[in-house]
Amino acid sequence: MSEFALLTLLIGALGLIALGIGGLVLSRNLFRIVLALSLAEAGANLLLVLVGFRRDAVAPIIESGQALTAIMVDPIPQAMVLTAIVIGVGVQALALSLAIRAYAAYGTLDMSVMRRRMEADIDAAAGAQPATSLHAPAGGRPLPPISAPRLAHDKGAQA
Amino acid sequence: MNTSLIALVVALPLLAAFLLPLVPSVLRRLVGPLALLAVAALGMVLWQASLSEPLVLTLGGFRPPLGIVFYVDGVAALFVLTVALVTLLLWPWGGDASENLDRKQSLTLVLAAACTGLAVSGDLFNVYVFYELAAVASYGLAAGSRTAAAQVATFRYVILGSLGSLLALIGITLIYFRTGTLNLAHLADLAPQTLHDPLGLAAFFLILLGLGVKAELFLVNTWAPEVYATAEARVSALLAGLVSKLALLVVVRLLVLVFPLPEAREALLLLGMLGMISGEFAAYRARDIKRMLAWSSIGQLGAAFIAFSIPGPLGLAAGLAIALHHLLVKPALFLLAERWGGGLARLAGAARRSPLGAALFVLFALSLIGVPPLPGFWAKYLLLSGLAAQPDNLYLLAGLVVLVTTVVEAVYLFRVIGVMYGREGATPANEQLDNTQPASALAGSGVFAALLLAAALAAPLLAAPLGRMATQMSDGAAYVARVLPSTATLSGAAQ
Amino acid sequence: MLTRYGALLFAAGFAFLLFVLFTSQPLGAPTMLAGQAVLNEAAGTVGAANIVTAVVLAYRGIDTLGELSILFAAATAVGLVLGRSHGTDAAATAREPGGFILRAGADLLFPLLLVVGFYIIVHGHLTPGGGFQGGVVLAAAFVLPVLARPSETISHSAMAWVEGLAGGVFIVTGLLALAVDRAFLTPLLGTGQLGTLLSAGTLPLLYLAVGLKVGAELANLLLRMTEEESGT
Numbered sequence: 001m002s003e004f005a006l007l008t009l010l011i012g013a014l015g016l017i018a019l020g021i022g023g024l025v026l027s028r029n030l031f032r033i034v035l036a037l038s039l040a041e042a043g044a045n046l047l048l049v050l051v052g053f054r055r056d057a058v059a060p061i062i063e064s065g066q067a068l069t070a071i072m073v074d075p076i077p078q079a080m081v082l083t084a085i086v087i088g089v090g091v092q093a094l095a096l097s098l099a100i101r102a103y104a105a106y107g108t109l110d111m112s113v114m115r116r117r118m119e120a121d122i123d124a125a126a127g128a129q130p131a132t133s134l135h136a137p138a139g140g141r142p143l144p145p146i147s148a149p150r151l152a153h154d155k156g157a158q159a
Numbered sequence: 160m161n162t163s164l165i166a167l168v169v170a171l172p173l174l175a176a177f178l179l180p181l182v183p184s185v186l187r188r189l190v191g192p193l194a195l196l197a198v199a200a201l202g203m204v205l206w207q208a209s210l211s212e213p214l215v216l217t218l219g220g221f222r223p224p225l226g227i228v229f230y231v232d233g234v235a236a237l238f239v240l241t242v243a244l245v246t247l248l249l250w251p252w253g254g255d256a257s258e259n260l261d262r263k264q265s266l267t268l269v270l271a272a273a274c275t276g277l278a279v280s281g282d283l284f285n286v287y288v289f290y291e292l293a294a295v296a297s298y299g300l301a302a303g304s305r306t307a308a309a310q311v312a313t314f315r316y317v318i319l320g321s322l323g324s325l326l327a328l329i330g331i332t333l334i335y336f337r338t339g340t341l342n343l344a345h346l347a348d349l350a351p352q353t354l355h356d357p358l359g360l361a362a363f364f365l366i367l368l369g370l371g372v373k374a375e376l377f378l379v380n381t382w383a384p385e386v387y388a389t390a391e392a393r394v395s396a397l398l399a400g401l402v403s404k405l406a407l408l409v410v411v412r413l414l415v416l417v418f419p420l421p422e423a424r425e426a427l428l429l430l431g432m433l434g435m436i437s438g439e440f441a442a443y444r445a446r447d448i449k450r451m452l453a454w455s456s457i458g459q460l461g462a463a464f465i466a467f468s469i470p471g472p473l474g475l476a477a478g479l480a481i482a483l484h485h486l487l488v489k490p491a492l493f494l495l496a497e498r499w500g501g502g503l504a505r506l507a508g509a510a511r512r513s514p515l516g517a518a519l520f521v522l523f524a525l526s527l528i529g530v531p532p533l534p535g536f537w538a539k540y541l542l543l544s545g546l547a548a549q550p551d552n553l554y555l556l557a558g559l560v561v562l563v564t565t566v567v568e569a570v571y572l573f574r575v576i577g578v579m580y581g582r583e584g585a586t587p588a589n590e591q592l593d594n595t596q597p598a599s600a601l602a603g604s605g606v607f608a609a610l611l612l613a614a615a616l617a618a619p620l621l622a623a624p625l626g627r628m629a630t631q632m633s634d635g636a637a638y639v640a641r642v643l644p645s646t647a648t649l650s651g652a653a654q
Numbered sequence: 655m656l657t658r659y660g661a662l663l664f665a666a667g668f669a670f671l672l673f674v675l676f677t678s679q680p681l682g683a684p685t686m687l688a689g690q691a692v693l694n695e696a697a698g699t700v701g702a703a704n705i706v707t708a709v710v711l712a713y714r715g716i717d718t719l720g721e722l723s724i725l726f727a728a729a730t731a732v733g734l735v736l737g738r739s740h741g742t743d744a745a746a747t748a749r750e751p752g753g754f755i756l757r758a759g760a761d762l763l764f765p766l767l768l769v770v771g772f773y774i775i776v777h778g779h780l781t782p783g784g785g786f787q788g789g790v791v792l793a794a795a796f797v798l799p800v801l802a803r804p805s806e807t808i809s810h811s812a813m814a815w816v817e818g819l820a821g822g823v824f825i826v827t828g829l830l831a832l833a834v835d836r837a838f839l840t841p842l843l844g845t846g847q848l849g850t851l852l853s854a855g856t857l858p859l860l861y862l863a864v865g866l867k868v869g870a871e872l873a874n875l876l877l878r879m880t881e882e883e884s885g886t
Contacts, residue, residue, distance in 0.1 A: 017325075026661050037325075047332055048332050055683060059782070074689035075709045076335075076709055080284055093879075098311075100879070101310045115311065122308055125388075163837050163838060174829075178821075220831075221712070226713045227713070276716075285716060288717045292720050299735075333675060333676075
């Protein structure tokens, strides 16, 4: 394999990782988040195989009649990748089933909406005051009168 | 003793978990506790044996750098014993439909096996596998309360945890890329020539961030308050008490064996300080007791990170003391808080409704703050004296952080105690609240309290084994010599 | 908006950092300290022609056990999240079967997939493939008929037996080594003639257990999800 092809594979693996991590941070849709995660995992697995690659070597399988001294690639990363792939499958299935349930409960796949609903649920279960903010100050303090334009601005911000 | 029995600490709980759904229903509830009791007995025997000399098991009988080894020193054996006992104390005895109870018991057994595996494993990738196993089992348990909020919190936990595992896997790939081996002893042997450079440090930081997710390290601990607030108290206790400590133990093993570098220590120290500050102040601001405990747990683990960043056996002893103390106190507090899952105001007059629960809470809170006769004091004393002995100013700053956050800790814990014992605010509505603990939670935290008091009485006696374990753990050369009796044949075998 | 650019910048920077690290020594010439030793010894000590299999089941057998447990834990957790104690059967019978092509295709493919799956599993120590790959094919074989005829679900208890017993067989085979005073997961029964079907001692047996376990777990996961879809 040429130097160029190896470099391409390395850039491909790293690109997958970057795409995955970027997607993980930027996506708000639950399924896209899971998808981004699996992209990044694919990149990491490719990287792992690449690390065990050896120039001009064959797969680590002894064929009948073949000399035992043939140059073979490193078998350990291949076994590790097998493990990593299976782990990834299990975690993704679990994440997807949680997403299905969360969607059934909250009727949305938007992570930020879902997170707000979750926080509100936690607060309600705890019987605590909802989180304090500019719009909902803490405690029973009398609220300062809000001027009409300010109110409109707040509504705009919420929408 | 016969070292081949070491494998049972992992194999037995897994076997029990696999076969649990198949056992006739009369005996089914006995399978898990019996397996855990067997592991506890093994842990006890191993602890006795390993304090004088660490034990090594080569799995499959392949010589070390080729196959995987289990390495049992005093610390590992102690954690095996603790994992079995704490899991037994937090065992899901009932309260669910039969099918779901089977699942929860299986997952708890898998979690216990993963934790013992993390304690004894001497192979980098094997550690990753056990870490993932612990992760998946804890995701399942965290979602086990089956509320919508728990499912969203667990989803966020899964995503953060998987991102962490990804980083850890890339770190392991980097190490394998540079050294061509995964055995910790072999890595420790090769590290001075190959890994003490920017690449090695980058790999360490990636693994630190990855394992830090479970160890509630600063930056990657945002899952903790959400999950602890929504999961069952038992599960929060398991995650905060056990799983975090095992992840921490793995990080410390790597630090001691492979990366005994000042840069790595400083990173641990800084992240620990930030974790402590952010955790304790967030706990101060928390409006309900579960999230307060969650944030305080983050703060406490920050203290453990600070302690482990002190070089030498002194730091290891302090870190172990803090970790073990937290392991006793935090699960008990979560158990007590199960029925107090309300805003702090709801606790008004709780001391009259459940006097025993409140009294136990006071005991644990005092130990957490570090009031002298209790073990928490000795843990903090070891930490502060360790920090004071370091010449570096950063360590002095860390000492200051510890002192300041202790004050914060005292303030918010005493605030809770004040509300519980206070007369004001005890409205008639409060009196109707059923926040007395169930008998099982009281019994569980009672056992933890008994252990805590025993530790307080026996504090002088505990110092010697603690010191011995720390010395044993800090001796990287002995680890290498024990696992790899002949390094010469090894480098000869390469290419 | 700023956070978006920040995230992109972070991801790109991270990839660049990794690029620098992974080009710090030449790719394609791995150090292979442990790897070369395994290549030299595996044929003699384990007797598997496929050396990756020797690593997966013998040298790193405990990793594979952990991996099986992860699949088991994931399937159990999915059952805990999605599982309903009643009502699934009624929801499933209400669904209509697939069209003729789907049904006939599923019937034709089922035995074929079964044969291919088992072939891949039992030749795992000789050729590329093995328990994981074959197990996935087996899972597909069992999920396909359910897709064609949603009313005929596979009994979960049968699946639970396969799951539990296959996992149990893996661990018990490992524990048998203790009885003859060897370490956990030591391959037994000698190595046999390299390259023949009955070689590599207990490895084919272990791979059979892995294959059945993986097949049952994956089929379980997929069926849970299809039931969830038909239920809502």
